[in-house]
Amino acid sequence: MSDTRDEVRKVVVTVPATSANVGVGYDCLGLALDLPARFTFEPARELLIDGCEERFRGEDNLVWTSYLETCKNLLAKPIPLHITIDSPIPLSGGLGSSSTCVVAGVAAAQVFCGRGYEPQSALEAACRIEGHPDNVAPAIMGGLVSSFADAEGTHSIRFDIADNLAFVVIAPPYEVRTADARKVMPESVSTDVAVWQIGHAVAAVNALESGDAALLARACQDKLHEPHRSALIADYEPLRRTALAAGAATFLISGSGSTMLAIADGKAAAQRVADAVENMVENHVDGVWVRVLDANACGATVEVA
Numbered sequence: 001m002s003d004t005r006d007e008v009r010k011v012v013v014t015v016p017a018t019s020a021n022v023g024v025g026y027d028c029l030g031l032a033l034d035l036p037a038r039f040t041f042e043p044a045r046e047l048l049i050d051g052c053e054e055r056f057r058g059e060d061n062l063v064w065t066s067y068l069e070t071c072k073n074l075l076a077k078p079i080p081l082h083i084t085i086d087s088p089i090p091l092s093g094g095l096g097s098s099s100t101c102v103v104a105g106v107a108a109a110q111v112f113c114g115r116g117y118e119p120q121s122a123l124e125a126a127c128r129i130e131g132h133p134d135n136v137a138p139a140i141m142g143g144l145v146s147s148f149a150d151a152e153g154t155h156s157i158r159f160d161i162a163d164n165l166a167f168v169v170i171a172p173p174y175e176v177r178t179a180d181a182r183k184v185m186p187e188s189v190s191t192d193v194a195v196w197q198i199g200h201a202v203a204a205v206n207a208l209e210s211g212d213a214a215l216l217a218r219a220c221q222d223k224l225h226e227p228h229r230s231a232l233i234a235d236y237e238p239l240r241r242t243a244l245a246a247g248a249a250t251f252l253i254s255g256s257g258s259t260m261l262a263i264a265d266g267k268a269a270a271q272r273v274a275d276a277v278e279n280m281v282e283n284h285v286d287g288v289w290v291r292v293l294d295a296n297a298c299g300a301t302v303e304v305a
């Protein structure tokens, strides 16, 4: 087993927030948003983690465990690190906060093990740790990514997202556990639903790439998971009604929730949607976190000093 290299003084990994599923692409599609988490790694005498909540500062920190796992797979002895986490991504779930931690830990291990950052092997390692590609793939590659797995591994295909589309992330102040959101999924679906999903998913990818907001509105009509999961988000219906009435082209559950995502044609339209959901009088959601974001095109970046 080789030693990780101690001549690297500092590694800074920046990873964007991501929104998995994009409505009709359950467990396949994901897109990156311009809301980056920044992780700084410096060699230290012993593990030290700061910048995050106290409960995440121990040996079970996801950045650290992803770093250790990757060092092990690269047959390198891990060096202790001082990890500083600076993340604006809400923990309430649905914006890929765990994927940012996994990608950062994997990338840091590659650099400290002397391999240099390799996005393709980072993607494979991060998929193994996270268990599914729909957040880690866009977190690494940026843009919109469609993934599928076969006997040879995971294959991720990247698409650019049109500049005119703007994203409104709406995070209510409560969590939906992914395990609970997966429990409500049907065990099987009819051929009609499968055909509906395939046609709509292809159209949704085209609409996001071309910026055709009218097509996006038609295409993002999910029958696979959202009808079952929307009941788990207490404020889903009033938020959806308000966002669509204010001009959103479509309104989706981001990942497994509880965050929701409205997509609008242009920043001004997106801001109107954001203002409408923040200022709802009837059914007002106390503590809702709302941001207007662009798509992120470049994915994770790694700087080494």
Ligand SMILES: Nc1ncnc2c1ncn2[C@@H]1O[C@H](COP(=O)(O)OP(=O)(O)OP(=O)(O)O)[C@@H](O)[C@H]1O
Pocket (backbone or CB within 6 Å): 018, 020, 052, 053, 056, 062, 085, 087, 090, 091, 092, 093, 094, 095, 096, 097, 098, 099, 101, 135, 178, 254, 255, 256, 257
């Ligand atoms: N800023 C952070 N600092 C430390 N740990 C974090 C941070 N953000 C996320 N985590 C880790 O990731 C876990 C959250 O993962 P979870 O999959 O439940 O949410 P998510 O990634 O936001 O949701 P989704 O996968 O649906 O987008 C936390 O419990 C913690 O272990």
Ligand SMILES: N[C@@H](CCO)C(=O)O
Pocket (backbone or CB within 6 Å): 020, 021, 026, 027, 028, 132, 134, 178, 181, 182, 255, 256
């Ligand atoms: N595709 C996953 C994302 C959650 O991490 C789901 O919807 O359950």
